[in-house]
Amino acid sequence: MEHPVTTDLVRWIVLLPLLGAAINFLFGATLQKRFGKRVISFLGCGAVLAAFAIALYTLFAMLALAPDRRFMLDDLWRWFDVGGLKLDIAFWLDPLSIVMVLIITGVGGLIHIYSTDYMHDDASYWRFFGWLNLFTFAMLVLVLGDNLWLMFVGWEGVGLCSFALIGFWYTDLVNTNAGNKAFIVNRIGDLAFVVAIYALFAGLGAVGHPTLVIREVARYAPALAGARGYLGLPMVTFVTLMLFLGATGKSAQIPLHVWLPDAMAGPTPVSALIHAATMVTAGVYMVARLNFLYSMAPATMLVVATVGALTAFLAATVGVTQTDIKRVLAYSTISQLGYMFVGVGVGAYAAGVFHLMTHAFFKACLFLGAGSVIHALGGEQDMRKMGALRHKMPLTFVTFFAATLAICGVPPFAGFMSKDEIIWRAYAHGHFVIWALLWAGAGVTAFYMFRQVYMTFFGDFRGTPEQDHHVHEAPSAMAFVLVALAILSTVGGFAMLPGFIAPFAPFERFLDPVFNSDATRQVFASGLHDRSLETLFAGLSLLAVAAGWLLADLTYRQGVLSAARMSEFAGGVFYRLSFGKYRIDEFYRAAFLAPYLKLANAAAWFDGHIIDGVVNFAASMTVVGAWLAGLFDSYIVDGLVNFTSKATLAAGGRLRRLQTGSINGYLYGILAAVMVILLVRAIARV
Amino acid sequence: MRMIFVLFAAVTVISAGVTAFSRNIVHSAFALLGAFAGVAGIYVLLAADFVAMVQIFVYIGGILVLTIFAVMLTQGLTGVNVSNRAVGRIPALATTLIAGAVMLCAILKTPWYAAGARSIAPTTYGIGNAFLGAYVLPFELASIVLLAALIGAIVISRQESRE
Amino acid sequence: MVNGLTLNDFLILGLAVFLLGVYCVLTRRNAIGILMGIELILNAANINYIAFSFFGGGGANYDGQVFAIFVIMLAAAEAVIGLAIILAIYQNLRTIDVGAAETLSG
Secondary structure: OOOOEEOOOHHHHHHHHHHHHHHHHHHHHHHHHHHOHHHHHHHHHHHHHHHHHHHHHHHHHHHOOOHHHOOEEEEEEEEEEEOOEEEEEEEEEOHHHHHHHHHHHHHHHHHHHHHHHHOOOOOOHHHHHHHHHHHHHHHHHHHHEOEHHHHHHHHHHHHHHHHHHHOOOOOOHHHHHHHHHHHHHHHHHHHHHHHHHHHHHHHHHHOOOOOOEHHHHHHHHHHHOOOEOOOOOEHHHHHHHHHHHHHHHHOOOOOOOOHHHHHHHOOHHHHHHHHHHOHHHHHHHHHHHOHHHHOOOHHHHHHHHHHHHHHHHHHHHHHOOOOEHHHHHHHHHHHHHHHHHHHHHOOOHHHHHHHHHHHHHHHHHHHHHHHHHHHHOOOOOEHHHOOOHHHHOHHHHHHHHHHHHHHHOOOOOHHHHHHHHHHHHHHHOOOHHHHHHHHHHHHHHHHHHHHHHHHHHOOOOOOOHHHHHHOOOOOHHHHHHHHHHHHHHHHHHHHOOOOOOOOOOHHHHHHHHHHOOHHHHHHHHOOOOOHHHHHHHHHHHHHHHHHHHHHHHHHHHOOOOOHHHHHOHHHHHHHHHHHOHHHHHHHHHHHHHHHHHHHHHHHHHHHHHHHHHHHHHHHHHHHHHHHHHHHHHHHOOHHHHHHHHHHHHHHHHHHHHHOOOOHHHHHHHHHHHHHHHHHHHHHHHO | OHHHHHHHHHHHHHHHHHHHHOOEHHHHHHHHHHHHHHHHHHHHHOOOHHHHHHHHHHHHHHHHHHHHHHHHHHHOOOOOOOEOOEOOHHHHHHHHHHHHHHHHHHHHHOOOOOOOOOOOOOOHHHHHHHHHOOOHHHHHHHHHHHHHHHHHHHHHHOOOOOO | OOOOOOHHHHHHHHHHHHHHHHHHHHHEOEHHHHHHHHHHHHHHHHHHHHHHHHHOOOOOOOHHHHHHHHHHHHHHHHHHHHHHHHHHHHHHHOOOEOOOOOOOOO
16 A cells, blocks of 8 residues: 555556547547547447546556555645645545446447447437546546545536436437536535535544545545534544535535436436436445545445435436436436445445446446337337237347336346345345335335336337337447347356355445445444344245236236226325426425525516616606706796807717817817826925 | 947837838838837846846737737728828817926936946846735736636627527 | 946836827827737836836845736737727628717717
8 A cells, every 4th residue: 555556557558548638629529520430439438438448457557466566546736735735636546446447348338339220310420429538537527536626526417418418408408407417516516516525625634644546535534533624523524524515516416406307308328327327426435435534434335325315216206207217217326326326325335336336237238228129119108008028029128128127136147145145234234224225215116117128028019000110129339239238247256255155245345445435334334233023024025026027017018907096095105206306406495596686686676676766766756856946937037048058069069079089089189188287296396 | 338229229119219200001010020029129138137038928928919000900901092091280289399308407407316326137037026025916916817807808899690 | 248338228128108199099099009009118117117126236136027027918808808899799790990980979
């Protein structure tokens, strides 16, 4: 740890996508016109895949090192050196960041390939790949930056690319509004993030170590214990809470989750890459990366886990009633992100990161499968107008089904290994309520996911005959990506088996050097370690999943239960709550937007009534005065007044001519005045 | 040294004279080049190396090129009508000469404070420090002024769509 | 060092450039010509600034040169805006004779 391996390979992982973005943005339009879209596809995919190849190479180089020496540093240049703060543009590769890099470039690369088919008919093909490459670059900066400011640069960069890609089809007002919403909601979180960085720097400076380089923060963090922060909180708690507020924005957790469902306005590959697999997991990554700080603040950990659990459960219940195929997946993403936050929030950092990885696999597969369906139906996203697609799109169906099994946590698919671990660890660390929420959430997840599968792929086709005729299987590039992701969703879980099956967890072992601060070890040791209890809880989770599946099967495939009847349950209260997304958008509109608009209106009213009123009053006073003066005039000093008015008229008529409009004339005036001033001063002095 | 000064001064004054008296606006514009270059030479003579470079970059490279562009845009590239009509020469000359006489008196009569000449040394370091030190506020304001000018120029010169 | 050169030499040079600029502004009817005159006047002012900076102490005091740079900056902004206005007038009136732009005349 003291002497990280220096390398100059890591920079190319970051710079290749940037290069791809630069070429696409600068020359993309010309290249596309001259040589066709093939060149753009080659550039766009090539840059990311080359980065993936380098990342694989560095992974093997890293595996060759001893486990506690697996740290690589690529220091490019001194960024700035201000007031004791010395920051470099440097990339820090450790087991945690290599996992993220492989997800970003690997899953990202697959989604790039998928996009070559999906976006094929779009005129601004080059712009799409330019933004996608730039996003990859920004995300890599986020995970590889060796200091918090560099991380923040990436953090903002992915936000910008997300904004641009949500509004990619910017001629439609809905899309640009969704982009604006995502950007503005994220600003709230980002502000908290910046506050946290400043506070952390101030705190570390107070104990004599002014630094923001993450590995140095890790070394000096214990010195912060007991330091007083702001708002009456201890410093570590304040910093971690503020950072987590930032994470709720980026990772769409309650209360800042409202932007993610709207973000589905973007093209589907974007939803898969940015709003499911990578960017929204940045918050989880950040908590895992700063685990040494979070482990020192039990209060924050509790907040993280609670928010995560609430989000996981509530978002899942919203997913039950949505009818837009992508919106269901969006709420499912929010819910799964909640699981990840519970994982890192109870101190099971490796489990959280593991779920991040498997989620990237199966959620990307689900989104891309949904994209394939939308593509086949010519842009239709309403599940009520789908059905029976499994016959015409068998490959899409099989891959979608595999990913569904994975997200529901059916063994041996990847989701079972990762999600169950989190659910168990929530209980093992003594959070019964959180466990209960997650457990119920797992059942709801199974219900809405199988509801989606049955509505989309089973039953009768409910769209137009024209659509029915047009339905086709995914083109080759899309099919290849779907299969690859489905395989990953199936076998990806074997990197970390639950403890009660076999003591085989190379993934956790690999990440171990990152999560080895004293505080983190203490949190880990405080948990319950009981194999038989763990088995029992796995059984309970499976029971919930099976119940959810069965309910969905009875309702949407066999039709034994009526969905309409179920929605009437308890007078439809629950249905309306879920369908209305708990009215949070409406609440924000009433609580924040409406007062703001009211304030603006009040200002306008003040201007229109009070200020204008004063002016009008003055005017009417003048009128009255003039009337009085007029009386005075006409009856007492008529002649004098007439003379005055005539004199004024004559003077005005002459003075009018001074405004000649001749610039030269004005300049004569200025010069004359200057000379008079000079002469007067000269004479006065003499 | 006096020779060099006289040389630069002559270039400046003669070019400025052509600018002021020429009947052809294109000649005026190109004579302005000589005036700016001569002034830059004077700056070098006065140990203001950085200001001289700025003078060349901004005046000759920027303002002058812009001016010539404007001449061509408004007169037509072929220079069909390059009139530079002057009016009121006699009163202008009289005013100018009177003002000049007054100011010349002021120059010669004022007892200037003289603390000795500056030594010849690079000034960029000192100017840079001054900009980020005592003058940082005006410096930032200047950037805002330039931005406003940029936006203003775009807004003013953009042709309104005739709908 | 400046052998035999005094502050007055530079001030008189500045005065000469200034007067030519004033004459230019006074006599031109062409808006661009007027703008050129203004540039000459600003240059004259700058010669004075630099000369005062040179003869007025030197050392670590760069006020005169800093002011000269601010003047150049303002001249650039002024030229941009001035020329933009001239182009706008030209588009509307098809002339840049300042005598023609007299809509505000009383």
